[in-house]
Amino acid sequence: MTNKQKELVKATVPVLREHGVLLTTHFYKRMFTHNPELKNVFNMGNQQNSKQQTALAMAVLAYAEHIENPAVLMPVVDGIGQKHISLDIRPEHYAIVGGHLIASISEVLGDAATPELLEAWTVAYNQLAAIMSGHESKLYAKQVEKKGGWTGWRPFVVKEKVKESAEITSFYLYPTHGGEVPDFTPGQFLSVRLFLPELNLLQPRQYSISSAPNGEYYRISVKREAGTHLLADGMISNRLHNFVNEGDIIEVSAPAGGFVLNADSDRPVVFISGGVGQTPLMSMLESLVESGSKRPKTWIHGCRDNNVHAFKEMIEYWESKNADVKKHIFYSEVTGEESADWYNGWVDLNQLGDEIFAHETEYYICGPAGFIELHYRELLSKGIDKQLIHFEEFGPQTLQLN
Numbered sequence: 598m599t600n601k602q603k604e605l606v607k608a609t610v611p612v613l614r615e616h617g618v619l620l621t622t623h624f625y626k627r628m629f630t631h632n633p634e635l636k637n638v639f640n641m642g643n644q645q646n647s648k649q650q651t652a653l654a655m656a657v658l659a660y661a662e663h664i665e666n667p668a669v670l671m672p673v674v675d676g677i678g679q680k681h682i683s684l685d686i687r688p689e690h691y692a693i694v695g696g697h698l699i700a701s702i703s704e705v706l707g708d709a710a711t712p713e714l715l716e717a718w719t720v721a722y723n724q725l726a727a728i729m730s731g732h733e734s735k736l737y738a739k740q741v742e743k744k745g746g747w748t749g750w751r752p753f754v755v756k757e758k759v760k761e762s763a764e765i766t767s768f769y770l771y772p773t774h775g776g777e778v779p780d781f782t783p784g785q786f787l788s789v790r791l792f793l794p795e796l797n798l799l800q801p802r803q804y805s806i807s808s809a810p811n812g813e814y815y816r817i818s819v820k821r822e823a824g825t826h827l828l829a830d831g832m833i834s835n836r837l838h839n840f841v842n843e844g845d846i847i848e849v850s851a852p853a854g855g856f857v858l859n860a861d862s863d864r865p866v867v868f869i870s871g872g873v874g875q876t877p878l879m880s881m882l883e884s885l886v887e888s889g890s891k892r893p894k895t896w897i898h899g900c901r902d903n904n905v906h907a908f909k910e911m912i913e914y915w916e917s918k919n920a921d922v923k924k925h926i927f928y929s930e931v932t933g934e935e936s937a938d939w940y941n942g943w944v945d946l947n948q949l950g951d952e953i954f955a956h957e958t959e960y961y962i963c964g965p966a967g968f969i970e971l972h973y974r975e976l977l978s979k980g981i982d983k984q985l986i987h988f989e990e991f992g993p994q995t996l997q998l999n
């Protein structure tokens with residue numbers, strides 16, 4: 598890439614900042630018109646709420662800003678790559694996306710998109726695509742190296758379906774051909790793919806593995822996303838709850854994701870979850886308890902009330918059997934007397950005493966974006982090092998906190 602081309606790409610940053618989502622919205626519309634088969638690959642629910650458009654716009658913007666030294670983007674490339682490999686994105690897809698992206702820049706910018714600018718962006722895109730698909734090839738290679746490992750979609754049978762609360766149900770997934778499932782690092786997710794007759798499409802969704810690695814099965818725990826008078830019910834979660842039963846077969850991709858327990862550390866660990874955000878943290882806590890780890894483990898969880906409180910008994914059991922496990926539960930929709938078992942209101946770390954904010958502790962947060970942001974900022978304000986605060990959103994990563 599020439600210096601002039603780098604300058605041209607960098608000069609696009611302010612325009613992208615202003616019109617980034619417009620550009621990527623145009624891009625997706627264009628791509629799905631010309632390549633409708635890709636509707637089976639993307640989460641069409643995310644297309645409606647513009648989160649995916651924003652995530653792509655932010656990634657393109659970050660790249661344009663760091664065009665001189667794309668190596669600084671490797672953590673971002675890895676995060677996106679983890680999502681891509683769980684969706685079976687392959688190098689050949691990059692040419693399709695690139696063609697539509699460059700055409701969209703031309704169509705959105707109109708006369709401002711000179712041939713030089715489009716050429717510069719084509720070179721830049723190809724450079725980024727090579728970095729990303731190169732990194733993803735390495736991630737795929739690592740997956741098949743594992744015992745029982747695979748890439749792409751693989752059939753799994755639902756051997757058990759267990760109701761955990763009024764809204765959350767667990768699915769125990771075993772490979773249809775038998776045999777082992779590869780280990781994963783607690784905190785990782787997998788993708789599940791189902792055919793949706795109402796859309797006439799296959800649709801993937803990510804679910805964190807909620808059990809510790811066991812070599813035999815993966816457990817996922819899915820919240821039924823109810824609609825409102827304005828919004829439709831969540832498509833895949835409702836299909837899993839209402840139509841996928843014990844004995845049914847679904848397609849599953851291999852575990853991936855970078856929000857993982859640092860098992861090498863012996864620091865105290867605090868898990869902070871809102872609602873179904875507890876699933877990756879359940880896997881982390883279970884693996885620590887099972888390994889006999891003596892790290893102090895604090896479980897802080899918030900949900901509406903007892904009815905929607907999943908894994909309550911499991912956490913109580915672990916607390917009763919392990920002196921180093923301590924739980925704090927918050928119910929936001931319960932009024933009246935607090936009990937020894939729960940607090941009234943939203944999760945509030947300040948109610949738990951100063952020892953919650955110890956500087957050597959590691960924190961794992963999972964829940965809605967606002968929940969993560971609130972607790973992240975609270976921890977920072979108490980002087981916690983941001984390297985020790987890990988978090989994950991259950992959707993395209995929109996928070997820019999680190």
Ligand SMILES: Cc1cc2nc3c(=O)[nH]c(=O)nc-3n(C[C@H](O)[C@H](O)[C@H](O)COP(=O)(O)OP(=O)(O)OC[C@H]3O[C@@H](n4cnc5c(N)ncnc54)[C@H](O)[C@@H]3O)c2cc1C
Nearest residue numbers: 642645803804805819820822829831832833834876991992
């Ligand atoms: C890494 C990761 C891990 C995850 N782990 C879990 C987990 O362990 N457990 C879990 O339950 N979920 C998890 N999720 C979330 C999960 O992937 C799905 O997003 C969730 O199940 C909703 O999918 P759905 O198909 O049911 O809803 P969608 O059909 O995708 O809809 C999503 C939401 O948007 C609303 N909606 C519908 N139509 C519109 C519209 N027109 N405009 C705006 N909004 C609309 C729906 O009401 C619904 O609430 C995870 C996500 C990620 C990225």
Ligand code: HEM
Nearest residue numbers: 638639640643649652653656677680686690691694993994
């Ligand atoms: C340089 C090119 C690309 C960039 C910068 C890019 C960027 C991104 C980003 C930022 C996300 C969101 C990650 C997250 O969840 O936080 C994402 C997700 C995704 N990407 Fe890419 N991507 C590129 C190429 C591709 C290609 C070639 C495909 C295949 C057709 C693809 C398919 C997807 C899908 C299906 C998702 C999940 C989206 C969803 O949930 O709807 N991407 N990508």
